[in-house]
Amino acid sequence: MPSIIEPKLISGNANLPLATSIARRMSMHRGMNIGLVDARVERFNDQEIFVEVYENVRGEDMFIIQPTSNPANDNLMELLIMSDALRRSSAARITAVIPYFGYARQDRRSKARTPISAKLVANMIVESGIERVLTMDLHAAQIQGFFDIPVDNLYASPIFALDILHQFKDQLGDVMVVSPDVGGVARARELAKRINAPLAIVDKRREKPGEIAEMTVIGDVSGKKCIIVDDICDTAGTLCKAAEVLMEHGATEVHSYITHGVLSGPAVERITNSVMKSLVVTDSIHAPEPVKSAPNIRIVPTAPMFAQAILNIWNGTSVSSLFETETLTPIYEGMYYA
Incomplete structure (x- = not known):
C-alpha cells in the first residue's frame, strides 16, 4: 500500500463534468470526500494558457483528467502545462487520464511526406513529466507502444x-x-x-x-x-x-x-x-x-469505470480486471442498467 493518503484529481477545461463525476464516484468508493484540486486553468489575451494550483501537492499521487478533444491543440497544451506545474510542485507521480486521445488517427504514414502525429504527441506527454497514461479505446492499439511509460487502455x-x-x-x-x-x-x-x-x-x-x-x-x-x-x-x-x-x-x-x-x-x-x-x-x-x-x-457514462481504474492504479491492483463485464456489472449496478 502506498504511503500517500488519497489519490488527488485535477481537471482541465476539456471535460469538467466528467472529472466531477469521477470524483463523486471515487468519493462513494472511498467513503470520504474526494474533490478536484483547486486550481485555475485560464488564458491570457493572446490565448497563452496559464495554470496555477492553489493546493499543496508535494508528494501526492496526481491524476490529471483531460481528454484532448476539440479544440485539440488547446486541450493538449492545457494537459502539458498542468503536468509541468505539478512536476515543479514536487508531485510524487503524475498520471494523465485521457478519455479521448486526440491525434490518434495519425498513427502511421498513410502516404509520402506525412507525419506520425500520434507519436509526436506521445513524446510531448512523456517529456512534460507524466509517468502513466490512462485512456479508452485508442484508435489503434499500437499507439500504446509510442509511449515509453505505462499506458492502460480501457475498453468501452x-x-x-x-x-x-x-x-x-x-x-x-x-x-x-x-x-x-x-x-x-x-x-x-x-x-x-x-x-x-x-x-x-x-x-x-x-x-x-x-x-x-x-x-x-x-x-x-x-x-x-x-x-x-x-x-x-x-x-x-x-x-x-x-x-x-x-x-x-x-x-x-x-x-x-x-x-x-x-x-x-x-x-x-x-x-x-x-x-x-x-x-x-x-x-x-x-x-x-x-x-x-x-x-x-x-x-x-464512463465515470464509474474511470473512477475504479484510478483507484486500482493508486492501489497497485489490476486495471485489466475492468475489461470483464462481470467486474463492471456491480460498479454500474443501480445506476443505469439495473
Whole structure:
C-alpha cells in the first residue's frame, strides 16, 4: 500500500463534468470526500494558457483528467502545462487520464511526406513529466507502444454490452453486430462475443478522402436489429451511409454504439435526419447542447469505470480486471442498467 493518503484529481477545461463525476464516484468508493484540486486553468489575451494550483501537492499521487478533444491543440497544451506545474510542485507521480486521445488517427504514414502525429504527441506527454497514461479505446492499439511509460487502455465494449443487454433484453435473438469497415472487425467481434450475437461487416471503398465510392454488406442482415460499433464518429457521413445500406439490405432497425462522439460539422443534423434509430456515445468527450438535445443520441457514462481504474492504479491492483463485464456489472449496478 502506498504511503500517500488519497489519490488527488485535477481537471482541465476539456471535460469538467466528467472529472466531477469521477470524483463523486471515487468519493462513494472511498467513503470520504474526494474533490478536484483547486486550481485555475485560464488564458491570457493572446490565448497563452496559464495554470496555477492553489493546493499543496508535494508528494501526492496526481491524476490529471483531460481528454484532448476539440479544440485539440488547446486541450493538449492545457494537459502539458498542468503536468509541468505539478512536476515543479514536487508531485510524487503524475498520471494523465485521457478519455479521448486526440491525434490518434495519425498513427502511421498513410502516404509520402506525412507525419506520425500520434507519436509526436506521445513524446510531448512523456517529456512534460507524466509517468502513466490512462485512456479508452485508442484508435489503434499500437499507439500504446509510442509511449515509453505505462499506458492502460480501457475498453468501452463492456459498458456497451451492459447497455445492449438492458435495451434489447427481450430481442437479443434478433440483434446483429456490424463493423462499419474491415479495420474495425476486431472491435465489433469483441462486442458480439460479449452479447452472443452474430457479426456482419460493411466494406467501404474510397475514391478519395472524405468520399465513399461504394459500400458492400458482408453477411445476411435481413430481419435483424443491426448495431454498428466503432471507436470514433466525426462528421457521421460514413455512419449514416452505412445505416442506409443496412436498411436497404433488409435490416429492421439500425442502432450505433460509438465510444468517442467527436460529432463535428454537420454530424448532429445528419444523425437526426438519418434512418438510424439511435446513436449511443460515451461521455469521453464533453457533449455540447445540440448533442444533448438530439432526439436519437444517447450518452452513457464512463465515470464509474474511470473512477475504479484510478483507484486500482493508486492501489497497485489490476486495471485489466475492468475489461470483464462481470467486474463492471456491480460498479454500474443501480445506476443505469439495473
